[in-house]
Amino acid sequence: MSDFSPGQRWISDGEAELGLGTVLNCDARSVTILFSESQETRTYNTRQAPLTRVAFGAGDRITAADGWQMTVDASRERQGLIIYQGTDANGEPCELPETKLADAMRFDQARDRVLTGQVDRNDWFDLRFRTLHHYQRTEKHPALGFAGPRIDLIPHQLYIADEVARRHAPRVLLADEVGLGKTIEAGLILHRLLLTGRAERALILVPDSLTHQWLVELLRRFALDVTLLDESQSSALEEGMGEGNPFDSGQLILASQDWLFANPARQRQALAARFDLLIVDEAHHLDWSEEASGPGYQCVESLAADIDALLLLTATPEQMGVASHFARLRLLDPERYHDLERFREEERHYAEVAAAIDALDSVAESDDAKARVEVVIDDHESRALLAVLANPEAGAEQQDSARARLREALLDRHGTGRVMFRNSRRHVGGFPERRLHTATLALPSAYRRVLRRLARDEDYLDELLIETGLDHPDVLIYPDAMYRALESDPLNAEDWWHIDPRVSWLLERLSDDGEDGFAGEKVLVIAHHRETAEGLAEALRVLGGYHAPVFHEDLSLLERDRAAAAFADEEDGCQVLVCSEIGSEGRNFQFCRHLVMFDMPQHPDQLEQRIGRLDRIGQRHAIELHVPLFEDSPGARLMRWYDEGMDAFSAPHGVGSELFETFGDTLADALLDDEALDDIIGDTRAMFTAKLAERDAGRNRLLELNACRPERAERIIEAVRELDDDRALPRYVDRALDIFGVDSKDLGSGLMHLKPGPQMLDGLPGLAKGEDGFTATYRRDLALARDDVQQLSWEHPLLREMMGRIVDGTMGNTALALLGHAAIPGGRLMAELVFRTHCPAPGHLHLNRFLPPTAVRVLLDESGANLTDKISFTGLGKNLQKVNKALARDLIKNHHDKLRGLLTQGESEAERELPTIVEAAETRMREQLGGELARLRALAEHNPAVRDAELDALAAERAALSEAIEATRLRLDAVRVIITVDAEG
Incomplete structure (x- = not known):
C-alpha cells in the first residue's frame, strides 16, 4: 500500500532547490509531485523515490501560503494529511493543514535539512567546522588586508596603510618621495577597507598615461578587479543599460583624469554613483590659487565634498610652492585649511617642535634641552612625562617609557602629520648609489650659428621666439627643437638627428662593452619633447639597426603598454626605450640601471621624476646617470645649476621647487652668460643649504618622524609573517x-x-x-x-570565495556518520551540533575585528549527556565511518523524535557559552575604541587636524558596536548525526 496521498508535502533529496512539493496523484507504481515555486513537475517510482516527507514538530516555525506564520505545538493526521496546531505571531491558537503550507519554504537551515533527511558528506561537515574556526581567527587578525597583497614587507608602507585604514573615513595626502611606493600604500589601504567592509565602492582617478599601470598593479598585487572607464566604454555601457549610469557598472572604477576633468556630464554621473572612497594620483597637477582654480581641481573638490574617504597621491606636494601644498590640504579638510596665511604661520612653528623631539634624548643632562621641550607642551600629562624624563632618580626603563610616550604625543599633536604622510629616501634608507657621468660634445655648426648670433644680438632672441613659436628658455635648452622649428632655413635641410653628435655618442655607447658602455644592458633614454624622442628612435633604427620603442604622450594607452612591455622583456625585449618627458611620470623601470638624459628638464622636480623611474625600492644596482652636453651651451649651464647649485644628481632633496620658484626666471636669463650664472649658482647653493637645515629642523622633520613609527611597523610586519607562516x-x-x-x-x-x-x-x-x-x-x-x-x-580570492560559500551557504551543514568504538555500545544516537554567533550589523562597523562569526560546538549523547569537553572534534572525526545517503535518511527517520530532543537541548547548552563570548568582544571593543577616542579627544585640543566629524563618527561607532554586540544571538549552523555501531561491525 502506497505511503503517498494527494496533498502531502515532500522534498526531493537530489534537487532540494526545487522547494516544497505537493503530491498531485499516485498509484501503486508511481507518484507525481508538483513543485509550484520552481514550476517543475516530477514523476517517481514509488519504490525508489528519492523523496523525504516534510513533517514539522513542536517548536518549529512554519509559513502559510498567504504569508502568516505559526509556531508548532503539536500535530495530528487525518486521511493521510498532517494538520499542525500551534500559535500565530499574536499568540492566538491556530491550525494549518500541510496542504496550505507556503510553496516558497526553503530547507537550507541545518535543523530543517537534517530533520527532513537531507545530509551532506562528512568531509564537507569537517571542512565547514574548520572554515568557521579559521574565518573567526583571520577576520580579527591585525594583519587582515595586508597579508594577501603581493608586496615586500616594507615598514613605512605597512605603517601608513595600517594607520590610515583604521580611521573612520580617512582623508590623507600620501606624499612619499618618488620610488617609495605611494601606489602600494593606496592599494593596501583600499584592500584593507574592502576586506573589513569599511568601503564597498571606490573611484580611482589617475593621469591617462597611468590608467593601465594602475589596472595591472591592482590586479597583480592586490587581486582587485577594476572597471576601466573611458568615453567609448561609458557609451557602450549606457547603450546596454538603457540610460544607466556607467559609474554604477562596477564596485571599483578606474578613470582617466584627462577624460573626466574635461567632461562635466560624466562628472555629474560620478557624483551620482555614491562612492565610499576617492583616490587621486599625481594630485600636484590640480591647479588652484586664491583667485581661481582649474577644471581638475574643481572636479576633485566637488567629488571630495560628497565622498567620505579621500586619498591624494603626489611625490611633489610643493611643486608649485606652499600655496599649491595648501590647495591639496584644503581638499582634505576645507574647514581646517581655509586660510593660506594662517597656514604659513603654522608652518613656521614646526621647527620648535622638531627641536623639542630631538632634545628628548638629553633632557636628563641638559636644562637647555628641557627648556626646548617645555616651550611646546601645555598639558598636564606631557608635563608629568617630562618630569619623569628629567628626574635623575628615575629608572632607565621608566625614562624610556616616558620618552617614547612624550615623543608620540608631540608627533600627534603638532603639524599636518595626521593628514599628510611623507617619507624620504634618507629616512627610509637602503637606496642605491647614484653615479653621474657627463660627456662634453662639440656643438654642430647649425646649433652654434644660432647661439653665436644670440650672443652678438640681444634682439635676436625675441625674433627667434616669434619665428620658432617656442617658449623661453626652451629655444635655448633644446637646440634640436629650435632646429626643427627653423625648417624653412635652407641650411636645415637634414633631419636634426643626422647632425646632432649626441646621437652618435649614444650609438657608440650602446655597442661598447667597456666600462663606459651599455652593451648587453637595458638603457632608458628620456628627452623633453615628443618629436625629439621620435627622431632619436628613428636615428637608432636607421644608423644603428636598433629597435627602440618610443613612449610619448600622443600614443594610445595600448601602444604605451606595448612599448613598456617590449623594454621590460628580459629575453626577447629591446635594449633601449626612448621616452618623452611623460616617460618620467608613473612608469617604473627599476630593472634598468642606465638612464640617459638626452637633454635637461627645466624644473628640478621633473629631473627627480626622471631619475625616480630607476631609483626605486627594488633597485639592486647603482644608478648610472649619463648626460651628453654641448660645450659652452645653455644646456650645459642648466646642468651646472642643477649639479653645483643643489646637488640634484646625488639624491632627492625635496627643495628644488622652492629654488626654482626663486631663481627660475633669472636662471633663464643667465643661460647665455657664465658670469651671471656663477652668481646664481652661488645664491642657489646658499639657499639650498639653508633650506636643508630648515627642513631638518622643521615640518619635514616632523613629517618623516610621523610617517613611520618603527616599533608599530615591526608589529604589523610580524603579524603578516605570522599569517604567511601559518x-x-x-x-x-x-x-x-x-x-x-x-x-x-x-x-x-x-x-x-x-x-x-x-x-x-x-x-x-x-x-x-x-x-x-x-x-x-x-x-x-x-x-x-x-x-x-x-x-x-587566507586573503587570496580563491580562498575567500571557497570560505565565503561555506560560511554563507548550506554546504556541509548536515551529515550522518557511524561510530564504532569498543567502549560504546551499538545502536545509540549522538548529535554533534555547531552553533554560530549571529550579529547583524552594517558592514562599515567592521564588527568582525571584535566578534567574527564564532563557532560553539556541543556534543550530546542520546541521554542528553554533554560530551563536548571529553571528545574533541578531531578525535571524534578519526573514528567515524561514512554512510550512503539512502541509509542515512532511514537512520534519521528511525531516530527522529530523539534527534529533535537533542537539538532543543543543544540550544540550551550552547546558550551558556554566549555571555562569555559577548563579554570578551565588548571588552576588546571598549579597550580599543575607548582608548582611541580618548586619545583623539586629547589631540583635538592641540591639533586642529583632528576633525569633529571624526570624533563624532568614532563615538557613534562605539555606541553602535556596543548595541550590536549586546544583541548577539546563537543560531544552529551545522548538525552531524552519529549512530554508534559495534566495534566489530
Whole structure:
C-alpha cells in the first residue's frame, strides 16, 4: 500500500532547490509531485523515490501560503494529511493543514535539512567546522588586508596603510618621495577597507598615461578587479543599460583624469554613483590659487565634498610652492585649511617642535634641552612625562617609557602629520648609489650659428621666439627643437638627428662593452619633447639597426603598454626605450640601471621624476646617470645649476621647487652668460643649504618622524609573517581544493599548479572550466620573484570565495556518520551540533575585528549527556565511518523524535557559552575604541587636524558596536548525526 496521498508535502533529496512539493496523484507504481515555486513537475517510482516527507514538530516555525506564520505545538493526521496546531505571531491558537503550507519554504537551515533527511558528506561537515574556526581567527587578525597583497614587507608602507585604514573615513595626502611606493600604500589601504567592509565602492582617478599601470598593479598585487572607464566604454555601457549610469557598472572604477576633468556630464554621473572612497594620483597637477582654480581641481573638490574617504597621491606636494601644498590640504579638510596665511604661520612653528623631539634624548643632562621641550607642551600629562624624563632618580626603563610616550604625543599633536604622510629616501634608507657621468660634445655648426648670433644680438632672441613659436628658455635648452622649428632655413635641410653628435655618442655607447658602455644592458633614454624622442628612435633604427620603442604622450594607452612591455622583456625585449618627458611620470623601470638624459628638464622636480623611474625600492644596482652636453651651451649651464647649485644628481632633496620658484626666471636669463650664472649658482647653493637645515629642523622633520613609527611597523610586519607562516593554511587548502574539485599538482621548489578538475564547482576565481589554471605558492619571496606565480594566503580570492560559500551557504551543514568504538555500545544516537554567533550589523562597523562569526560546538549523547569537553572534534572525526545517503535518511527517520530532543537541548547548552563570548568582544571593543577616542579627544585640543566629524563618527561607532554586540544571538549552523555501531561491525 502506497505511503503517498494527494496533498502531502515532500522534498526531493537530489534537487532540494526545487522547494516544497505537493503530491498531485499516485498509484501503486508511481507518484507525481508538483513543485509550484520552481514550476517543475516530477514523476517517481514509488519504490525508489528519492523523496523525504516534510513533517514539522513542536517548536518549529512554519509559513502559510498567504504569508502568516505559526509556531508548532503539536500535530495530528487525518486521511493521510498532517494538520499542525500551534500559535500565530499574536499568540492566538491556530491550525494549518500541510496542504496550505507556503510553496516558497526553503530547507537550507541545518535543523530543517537534517530533520527532513537531507545530509551532506562528512568531509564537507569537517571542512565547514574548520572554515568557521579559521574565518573567526583571520577576520580579527591585525594583519587582515595586508597579508594577501603581493608586496615586500616594507615598514613605512605597512605603517601608513595600517594607520590610515583604521580611521573612520580617512582623508590623507600620501606624499612619499618618488620610488617609495605611494601606489602600494593606496592599494593596501583600499584592500584593507574592502576586506573589513569599511568601503564597498571606490573611484580611482589617475593621469591617462597611468590608467593601465594602475589596472595591472591592482590586479597583480592586490587581486582587485577594476572597471576601466573611458568615453567609448561609458557609451557602450549606457547603450546596454538603457540610460544607466556607467559609474554604477562596477564596485571599483578606474578613470582617466584627462577624460573626466574635461567632461562635466560624466562628472555629474560620478557624483551620482555614491562612492565610499576617492583616490587621486599625481594630485600636484590640480591647479588652484586664491583667485581661481582649474577644471581638475574643481572636479576633485566637488567629488571630495560628497565622498567620505579621500586619498591624494603626489611625490611633489610643493611643486608649485606652499600655496599649491595648501590647495591639496584644503581638499582634505576645507574647514581646517581655509586660510593660506594662517597656514604659513603654522608652518613656521614646526621647527620648535622638531627641536623639542630631538632634545628628548638629553633632557636628563641638559636644562637647555628641557627648556626646548617645555616651550611646546601645555598639558598636564606631557608635563608629568617630562618630569619623569628629567628626574635623575628615575629608572632607565621608566625614562624610556616616558620618552617614547612624550615623543608620540608631540608627533600627534603638532603639524599636518595626521593628514599628510611623507617619507624620504634618507629616512627610509637602503637606496642605491647614484653615479653621474657627463660627456662634453662639440656643438654642430647649425646649433652654434644660432647661439653665436644670440650672443652678438640681444634682439635676436625675441625674433627667434616669434619665428620658432617656442617658449623661453626652451629655444635655448633644446637646440634640436629650435632646429626643427627653423625648417624653412635652407641650411636645415637634414633631419636634426643626422647632425646632432649626441646621437652618435649614444650609438657608440650602446655597442661598447667597456666600462663606459651599455652593451648587453637595458638603457632608458628620456628627452623633453615628443618629436625629439621620435627622431632619436628613428636615428637608432636607421644608423644603428636598433629597435627602440618610443613612449610619448600622443600614443594610445595600448601602444604605451606595448612599448613598456617590449623594454621590460628580459629575453626577447629591446635594449633601449626612448621616452618623452611623460616617460618620467608613473612608469617604473627599476630593472634598468642606465638612464640617459638626452637633454635637461627645466624644473628640478621633473629631473627627480626622471631619475625616480630607476631609483626605486627594488633597485639592486647603482644608478648610472649619463648626460651628453654641448660645450659652452645653455644646456650645459642648466646642468651646472642643477649639479653645483643643489646637488640634484646625488639624491632627492625635496627643495628644488622652492629654488626654482626663486631663481627660475633669472636662471633663464643667465643661460647665455657664465658670469651671471656663477652668481646664481652661488645664491642657489646658499639657499639650498639653508633650506636643508630648515627642513631638518622643521615640518619635514616632523613629517618623516610621523610617517613611520618603527616599533608599530615591526608589529604589523610580524603579524603578516605570522599569517604567511601559518601551518594550518596548506592543510586547509588541500582539503578545500579536494572538496571543491580543483586538481593540484606539486611542481617542486615550493610551487604547485592548480587547474579545474572534472567535477569542479563553478565560479572559482582563476579556475574557469576549460582553462589551464595557474601556478601558486605559499612563499612570498617566490611570488614576488615571478609575475606568473600567485601567492596563496587566507586573503587570496580563491580562498575567500571557497570560505565565503561555506560560511554563507548550506554546504556541509548536515551529515550522518557511524561510530564504532569498543567502549560504546551499538545502536545509540549522538548529535554533534555547531552553533554560530549571529550579529547583524552594517558592514562599515567592521564588527568582525571584535566578534567574527564564532563557532560553539556541543556534543550530546542520546541521554542528553554533554560530551563536548571529553571528545574533541578531531578525535571524534578519526573514528567515524561514512554512510550512503539512502541509509542515512532511514537512520534519521528511525531516530527522529530523539534527534529533535537533542537539538532543543543543544540550544540550551550552547546558550551558556554566549555571555562569555559577548563579554570578551565588548571588552576588546571598549579597550580599543575607548582608548582611541580618548586619545583623539586629547589631540583635538592641540591639533586642529583632528576633525569633529571624526570624533563624532568614532563615538557613534562605539555606541553602535556596543548595541550590536549586546544583541548577539546563537543560531544552529551545522548538525552531524552519529549512530554508534559495534566495534566489530
